[in-house]
Amino acid sequence: MEILNFEFSASxxxxxxxxxxxxxxxxxxxxxxxxxxxxxxxxxxxxVDGSEQRWKNLFERIFSESxxxxxxxxxxxFGATPGVVRLRLxxxxxxxxxx
Amino acid sequence: MADIxxxxxxxxxxxxxxxxxxxxxxxxxxxxxxxxxxxxxxSPWLIKQNIVPxxxxxxxxxxxxxxxxxxxxxxxxxxxxGGSLGEVGGAKIAGALELAVExxxxxxxxxxxxxxETGGVRLQEANLGLAAIAExxxxxxxxxxxxxxxxxxxxxxxxxxxxxxxAGLCSYLIMTQEGRLGLNGPQVIEQxxxxxxxxxxxxxxxxxxxGGEQRFKTGLIDAYIDDNREQxxxxxxxxxxxxSPQRPRCMQAEHYLEKLQHLxxxxxxxxxxxxxxxxxxxx
Numbered sequence: 086m087e088i089l090n091f092e093f094s095a096s097x098x099x100x101x102x103x104x105x106x107x108x109x110x111x112x113x114x115x116x117x118x119x120x121x122x123x124x125x126x127x128x129x130x131x132x133v134d135g136s137e138q139r140w141k142n143l144f145e146r147i148f149s150e151s152x153x154x155x156x157x158x159x160x161x162x163f164g165a166t167p168g169v170v171r172l173r174l175x176x177x178x179x180x181x182x183x184x
Numbered sequence: 185m186a187d188i189x190x191x192x193x194x195x196x197x198x199x200x201x202x203x204x205x206x207x208x209x210x211x212x213x214x215x216x217x218x219x220x221x222x223x224x225x226x227s228p229w230l231i232k233q234n235i236v237p238x239x240x241x242x243x244x245x246x247x248x249x250x251x252x253x254x255x256x257x258x259x260x261x262x263x264x265x266g267g268s269l270g271e272v273g274g275a276k277i278a279g280a281l282e283l284a285v286e287x288x289x290x291x292x293x294x295x296x297x298x299x300x301e302t303g304g305v306r307l308q309e310a311n312l313g314l315a316a317i318a319e320x321x322x323x324x325x326x327x328x329x330x331x332x333x334x335x336x337x338x339x340x341x342x343x344x345x346x347x348x349x350x351a352g353l354c355s356y357l358i359m360t361q362e363g364r365l366g367l368n369g370p371q372v373i374e375q376x377x378x379x380x381x382x383x384x385x386x387x388x389x390x391x392x393x394x395g396g397e398q399r400f401k402t403g404l405i406d407a408y409i410d411d412n413r414e415q416x417x418x419x420x421x422x423x424x425x426x427x428s429p430q431r432p433r434c435m436q437a438e439h440y441l442e443k444l445q446h447l448x449x450x451x452x453x454x455x456x457x458x459x460x461x462x463x464x465x466x467x
Binding site: 086102104107108109110112114116118130131132159161162163 | 201221222231234235236237238239242261263264265
């Protein structure tokens with residue numbers, strides 16, 4: 086198990102909180118809450134050791150493509166593939182903005 | 185032939201996660217989750233053992249009304265750590281049941297519905313989990329004096345270990361074909377008794393012993409129904425309206441012991457023989 090922390094610059098604060106996913110095999114749980122600053126913080130607790138570079142690449146790709154709203158993200162990962170992580174993040178962003 | 189139209193329109197209960205299951209039962213406008221994931225009351229023990237925790241510790245407690253009656257739905261997430269109960273999850277369940285008892289003492293007739301999807305105590309939190317399960321059992325017995333406590337074992341994780349005893353204490357038990365109920369889980373029995381005795385991978389064999397259909401036919405549960413949200417909800421409401429049973433099953437130990445005393449244990453007993461043993465003529 087590893088605990089990783091990341092930070093990205095962001096736009097305006099999100100409207101609400103969202104919870105998606107579950108800490109089950111190949112899945113992850115994301116808690117997303119509005120951030121009071123214009124920074125998005127991410128804490129990842131993952132069952133997969135040595136995966137920091139993979140998480141970093143994934144987040145950089147998401148946050149460089151478009152500026153997302155400012156949120157605090159907590160991730161409890163149980164071996165989700167990057168594809169699943171991305172889908173869950175998009176699901177959470179959709180919920181905090183529109184849900 | 186299968187009713188295709190029914191199958192297409194049917195809304196599965198098992199495919200919902202723990203939170204969705206609880207929400208599907210209660211009246212939409214009434215729901216309030218107690219200690220929701222953002223309260224961050226998480227297991228302090230899992231991280232110390234290098235295991236990823238879940239924000240709600242795998243237990244969802246929602247208070248609200250069910251067709252206008254005050255109710256609390258307690259739902260265990262079977263996908264997270266096999267629905268195992270540790271200190272936090274166990275305390276959430278025990279606390280919710282104790283609140284329901286307090287409600288009843290204050291003339292609020294709160295009923296409790298337990299959606300059980302659990303392997304029992306979480307081994308990583310052994311003693312604390314066991315203590316919590318004892319509290320849950322005591323709270324079920326206390327609440328049962330006021331209102332029926334209804335257990336539902338819907339999904340294939342089933343209900344085992346200490347929580348199967350908690351299930352046995354419920355006023356009414358509802359199962360689906362997919363559900364399983366037993367004291368020791370199949371893998372535990374296989375490990376202890378050997379593959380020859382009990383093959384946990386042999387699904388027809390396992391379900392013929394502890395599956396919902398067999399448990400219903402032996403009279404150890406009260407309803408055997410389809411994996412269908414509407415039907416499960418309707419069955420729960422029916423049991424609430426019936427009120428507490430005259431003689432709960434767990435008060436009939438002598439009846440069951442008497443039957444077991446006449447059992448010839450030199451031969452392997454078949455599922456049909458178990459039905460005949462417990463149900464006699466009715467089987």
